[in-house]
Amino acid sequence: MTGWHANTVAELSAALHEGSVSSVELTGLYLARIAQHQGALNAFISVTQEAALLQAERADARLRAGERGALIGVPIAHKDIFCTAGERTTCGSRMLANFVSPYDATVVERLRAAGAVMLGKTNMDEFAMGSSSETSYFGPVRNPWDPARVPGGSSGGSAPAATATDTGGSIRQPAALCGVTGLKPTYGRVSRFGMVAFASSLDQGGLLTISAEDAAVLLAAMAGFDERDSTSVELPVPDYTASLAQPLKGLKIGLLHEFFDQGLDPQIEQRIRDALDVLRLEGASLRDVSLPNLPLSVPTYYVVAPAECSSNLARFDGVRYGYRCERPRDLLDLYQRSRGEGFGAEVKRRIMVGTYVLSAGYYDAYYLKAQRVRALISADFARAFHEVDVLIGPTTPTAAFELGAKTGDPVTMYLNDIYTIGANLAGLPAISVPCGFVQGLPVGMQIIGPHFSEPRLLNVAHRYQCESDWHRRAPPGFT
């Protein structure tokens, strides 16, 4: 019964279908692993043991009845930003510490219908605002490769796969820093219904998995039109697994000039160049591409995202749900203290930045200006995709940093997102795949493609993973 945790979703599914393991056995094993590592990593906010075992029994019954399906009985975890009916959804905040959603997020509903078993809800930066998972009301998450270091902006924990969200890099950055695969789909590809809103023009649900193949299997179950999300696109969902093995011959890769700049750790650059050699041997050609406005993506993001956050988080008023302060003097005091006490420091900072850039006299100078620069960045990407099929660069400028190293200065923390934000601003899909180590810490290679090019991204990532085993490495003590 040992060793199952190292398996991909595809491998687990095969074992479940041939009957060499049951979903109840697997679920029990993962629950035990969560209990074993929770103290050291703090990866979970809630573990939904009873519900998980019930779901696993139901999955086993479906399998016994001869039903087939890639996710039946496979244990997964959800980031605690996805609403789950009857279970707590905290978004890492005191504001929602006791919130039980009356409904399921579309993503949760679809994965449950596909037979996946929910183990629990993973820890995260409060309201998904952060690049280190240190701002959670429930304590920081630690990196399994070195518990003194941060895991990045969300966590897959010990589950074989987890849902996640990406507003400025919150899937790809932790994927890179923890040595797993992280897919942020095209804006509108995955329903945002029931996903607690941070910045609605940037937020997108996606996945943290061991392999690109697993991301393909899970995305197929999650993606698709949802009339309850007004930004959900009405496009058919392709068979993401069908094109995975396609040869890379003729693939044109653009090397993002702006990503190989002075801020990049030279050892990380070397790992990316090694990975590019592998892709070249597979038949891909490389050329340099420049996106001149890309260096402005961080300042653009830190206007647009806080502006949308200040508007979205106005709903937390201490009246209808969420935290309420003790003994309010009057209604204004109730609003101010409920919000002042219910939100953590980083969330308050972003609400204030957003309030400021939207306030009378500053709206044109900051908010509209940022949306204009965003249009320039988006046009840069569109031009690049006339020349190349995908763009490749590092996911992060450094490997995982130590806890507390960047909490003193928000701007230093924000610059971690320098390579990931561009795809969010332009609504593009992007994937981070493990491509080696620097001083024992994982490094991620980022592949960005045109809108709705998920099949191509997964194909490139999968072919790379067929030729490398970085994504199968486990931290010492977690094998």
Next chain:
Amino acid sequence: MSLKRSDIENIAMLARLALSESEVPVYLESLSRIMALVGELERADTSAVEPMAHPLPGQRQRLRVDAVTETDQHRLYQRNAPQTQADLYLVPRVIE
């Protein structure tokens, strides 16, 4: 441009956030740093550019038919409310 203490207090008021005395200087410093970063946007010539309105080119927000689709589930929703009475949300008295 530089922010002043009174700017932070004004922003906090607009955002309905109670800040303690000790929080004000902390936010004054960090918001000033963030706005300096944002100031880099001035470098971009955007005179001929329309502000981006949707992350996907050519897409517009879909509208639904103006029809009632929700059923009354206030008991379910009010389970999360801090304080209710007679199916209503309770807040401190507003009109004397």
